[in-house]
Amino acid sequence: MGCSIYWFRADLRLLDNPQFVNACQHSDSLLPVFVLPPQEQTPWGFQRASKQRSLWLHQNLRDLRNSLEEKGSTLFVVEGDPKNVLPALCAQVGTDVIYCEAIVAPEEQSDILELQKAGLIINTQWQSTMLDPQTLDMEISDLPDVFTNFRQWVEKRRLRYAKPVARPQSIPPLPSKLAKQDPISELTTSLFVNGGESKALTHLEQYCERRLPDTYKETRNALSQFNASSKFSPWLAVGSISARTLAKRIHQYEEQYGANDGTYWLWFELLWRDYFRFLMLKYGKRLFSPKGLSQRTPNTFDSERFTRWSTGTTGVDLIDAGMRELTTTGFLSNRMRQIVASHWVYAMNGNWQVGAAWFESCLIDYDVYSNQGNWLYVAGHGTDPRGGRAFNVAKQIAQYDADGSYRKRWLD
The missing domain is CATH 1.10.579.10 (DNA Cyclobutane Dipyrimidine Photolyase, subunit A, domain 3)
Incomplete structure (x- = not known):
């Protein structure tokens, strides 16, 4: 099986990360990696990522590193363009195999193509949606162009969510050839939430324990109250929690307390999130x-x-x-x-x-x-x-x- 790299992208978690589990099962040694994007300016003259976004990412990375270290591994963080830093890292540890999640946005797909051109074997897996695309019973080219039609298709087939997978039981050892890395930087800006998988799961549990799903539909449009909406989106965005984990917990909540408009609307919003992902699978660069x-x-x-x-x-x-x-x-x-x-x-x-x-x-x-x-x-x-x-x-x-x-x- 040999040595492999797992490239974390927008999936900064161990629970319900099928491709990371796959990498663990098919590697004798494994290097978990995250590539920090360099600071870039947009064509309109402002930074592509604000200080708040950078802090949020770093909080989630630190939590992921802690989780990996508890299992005898670590998270290797490098900064730069993936097409440059990943081939160099592969050469250093003696592998040409990278595992990662599939992201179908144009820039992310371009990174994969460049790595393949460099001679690397890139194993990708789609894992960011609540629903498994293969269960939709339709070709992605036939995806309805109106969300309501898509929702009705899903509900007619009684599709709820794909079953989340457990954390890996063990993580292969790190490669022996590994340079020392700098720690993830400490940023001083404060945020209204704390990053990381552990914080996401804690937030999910307290949200359910306080019976907040019951009132979600009534309060979700409030402009500023923290508990008016679920606030799952920051963790979902970086993948510190998966849509499937959320959907499963909502379903368990319904079994305990009964389904209502609030629990349905939480699932409904996750379905919208899925729809935008499937829409990009269908149309790709046209959306940009x-x-x-x-x-x-x-x-x-x-x-x-x-x-x-x-x-x-x-x-x-x-x-x-x-x-x-x-x-x-x-x-x-x-x-x-x-x-x-x-x-x-x-x-x-x-x-x-x-x-x-x-x-x-x-x-x-x-x-x-x-x-x-x-x-x-x-x-x-x-x-x-x-x-x-x-x-x-x-x-x-x-x-x-x-x-x-x-x-x-x-x-x-």
Whole structure:
């Protein structure tokens, strides 16, 4: 079997990580690796990853390293471009075999192709969805272009979730040829949640123990209360917890307390997450083109308007409150994301791709599939049958911030 590398990507966990288990079973020695991306600027002049996003990633990496060390292994963290650092690491430890999860976004796929061109054997496995694509009973090319039709297809077949796999019983020893590495850096920015698989599982248990699933549907659109929504998304985004683990726990909750609108809606949101992943399997790079899936020409980029939007100085108090929360905390409720995105595209005639890139930079729960899918949806370049979502700010205030508490919190 020999030596192998396991390349952690957006799956920073040991529970329900089928490909890591596979690597453990087929390797005499195994080097777990994470490749830190270099700091990059977007074409629009801002950092691709904010300080909050970097801190969140580092917290999750430290927790993963601790879990691996408890089993006699460790996490080797290197910085750079995967197509450069991974071949060098393979040469150092004497292997040409890498295991990793499959990610079908264009940049991530390009990394795999470059590594294969370098002569490496890359074993990938799809494992980021709640549902196993093979159980859908359809070709991915036949995936409905309307989410409701997809949901009805899934529910008709009574599909719930794929069974999570256990942690590996043991991890092969580290390769003997291994250079010393620097520790994962300590960043000082504080966040409203703590990263890592252990924290994710603790959060899931306390969420269920406090019976919060019961009220999820009623409270999920609240703008700022921590317990109003599940807050699973930051851990899901880096893979510190899997959608299947969440779905299984929700199902267990229903068996204990009974199903209700709240538990259904939690599953419903995970299904949306799946849908955006399957949509990228179907359309690939088209989802990253300026027109997306539409024939509409997107708005042009205006740097002055973008600065006002991104810094929360538009003069529209609800929008400014949301954008300031985003840059301060690295998070924004789902409702506020839709409101500020809609305002950028429709009221300010902003370019949707710049908005998506700003969210990528700021959000600690940035997920390439959901971020791209949601921006396309709001901007009318995706699969929304209504051709986009233009929100009325006055109506949103009346529904969700009538007392002005949210605006006061972030504008004072």
